[in-house]
Amino acid sequence: IAFQYAAARNVNIIPEIDMPGHSLSALAAYPEYSCTGGPFKVLELWGIQSDIFCAGNEKTYTFIEDILDELITLFPSQVIHIGGDEAHKDRWKVCPKCKAKMVAENLKDVNELQSYFIHRLSTYLGSKGRRMLGWDEIMDGGTIPDATIMAWRSVDKGIEAVKAGYNVIMSPTSNCYFNFYQGQPDDEPESFRAFLPLEQVYAFSPIPEGCTEEEKKRILGAQANLWTEYIDSPDAANYMLFPRLCALAEVVWTADS
Ligand code: ACM
Ligand code: ZN
Numbered sequence: 727i728a729f730q731y732a733a734a735r736n737v738n739i740i741p742e743i744d745m746p747g748h749s750l751s752a753l754a755a756y757p758e759y760s761c762t763g764g765p766f767k768v769l770e771l772w773g774i775q776s777d778i779f780c781a782g783n784e785k786t787y788t789f790i791e792d793i794l795d796e797l798i799t800l801f802p803s804q805v806i807h808i809g810g811d812e813a814h815k816d817r818w819k820v821c822p823k824c825k826a827k828m829v830a831e832n833l834k835d836v837n838e839l840q841s842y843f844i845h846r847l848s849t850y851l852g853s854k855g856r857r858m859l860g861w862d863e864i865m866d867g868g869t870i871p872d873a874t875i876m877a878w879r880s881v882d883k884g885i886e887a888v889k890a891g892y893n894v895i896m897s898p899t900s901n902c903y904f905n906f907y908q909g910q911p912d913d914e915p916e917s918f919r920a921f922l923p924l925e926q927v928y929a930f931s932p933i934p935e936g937c938t939e940e941e942k943k944r945i946l947g948a949q950a951n952l953w954t955e956y957i958d959s960p961d962a963a964n965y966m967l968f969p970r971l972c973a974l975a976e977v978v979w980t981a982d983s
Contacts, residue, residue: 729801740859741801744809745790746779746843753777759786761821772955774812781843782823791850798854805874806851810844811861837867844870859895862887876949878902881934888941897949901930902974904966905953915965917956927973933982948978 729739750769757764761780769775779786797806815836818824824839833839840863848858848870858864858873862883865875874893877884880900887894896902899920906922907914932948950971957963 729803733802738803739801740803740805740807741797742807742809742859743793743797744811745847746781746840747774747811747813748809749779750775750777753779756789759783759789761817761824774814776814776816778813778815778817779843780821780823781818781839782821782825782827787846790847794847794850794854798851798856804855804857805859806856807859807876808844808847808851808864809861810840810864811878813840813863815840835867840864840866841868841870844873848873865890865892874946878951884945885934885936888937888944891944893944893946895946895949896932897951901927902948902950903953904950904970905956908966908970915956915962917966918953922970924970924973927970928977930974930977932978948974950974 732739750766753760753764754766754768757766759779760766760777761782762777764777766777779790794806818836818839824836827833827842828836828839831842833842844858844860844864845868851858852872858870859876860870860873862875862877862879864870864873865883865887869890874895875884875887876895876897877887878897878899881896881898884894884896884898899906901922903918903920903922905918906920907917908923911917911919930948933942933945937945950967952963952966954963957966
C-alpha cells in the first residue's frame with residue numbers, strides 16, 4: 727500500500743478531501759447534501775462551482791463524518807486535510823436550512839457559517855485523535871483551534887496565520903504552484919496561464935521577514951502543488967515537477983545563510 731511504502735522512507739502521506747466547496751462530484755452522487763437538492767453532473771471541465779455542501783443540514787455532517795471515519799482508517803496521518811478553499815457561498819445565503827442554522831447558532835453571516843462548519847469537522851477529527859489541516863480560507867469567519875493552515879493565496883496569508891497562533895505550511899501561488907508555466911509558453915506544454923520560473927522557486931523564503939522567533943517556529947515547512955488539469959501522463963507531471971521540486975527541496979531543507 728502506498729502509505730506503507732512511503733512510511734518506510736520517512737514520508738507521511740496526508741490525504742485531502744475538499745469541503746464544503748470543490749465537492750460537485752460528491753453532490754452528483756448525493757444531491758441531498760446540497761442546498762438545492764440538485765440534480766448535478768460531475769464536471770467535465772474544471773472551475774469553481776456555486777453548488778457546495780449544505781451547512782444547514784445535519785445529515786451533511788453525518789455524511790462527511792462517515793467519510794472522515796473511512797479516511798482515517800485508510801491513512802495513519804495525524805493530520806487530515808479537509809480543503810476549505812474557494813467555497814462560493816451564494817447558495818448558503820438563500821438556503822432555508824443554512825439560514826435557519828445561522829439563526830440557531832447565532833452566526834452573523836455565511837463566513838461565520840463556514841467557520842461553524844469547519845469547526846465541527848475539526849472537533850470531530852480531534853475526537854478521533856487527529857488534527858485538521860486546511861487552506862487559508864478556513865481562518866475566515868472565526869478561529870479554528872488546533873488547525874494547521876496551508877497558506878496558498880499569498881505569503882501574507884501565512885504571516886496572518888502564524889500571527890493568529892496557527893501552525894502554518896507555506897504553499898503560495900507566488901513560489902509553489904508547479905502547474906504554472908516554467909518557460910516561454912510557446913516552447914512549453916499548455917499549462918495554467920501563470921508563470922513560475924525556477925529562479926522564483928529558488929528565491930522563495932518560506933520563513934518571511936517580520937515574524938518573531940516564536941512565530942517562525944510555527945512555520946512547519948512548505949508544499950509544492952501540481953494541480954493536474956493540464957497534466958495527462960506521468961511524464962507530463964515529471965516535466966512540470968522537475969527541476970522546480972529540487973529547488974524547493976533545497977530551499978526548505980537548507981538553513982538560512
Ligand atoms: C487552491 O489552489 N485552490 C488551494
Ligand atoms: Zn444549505
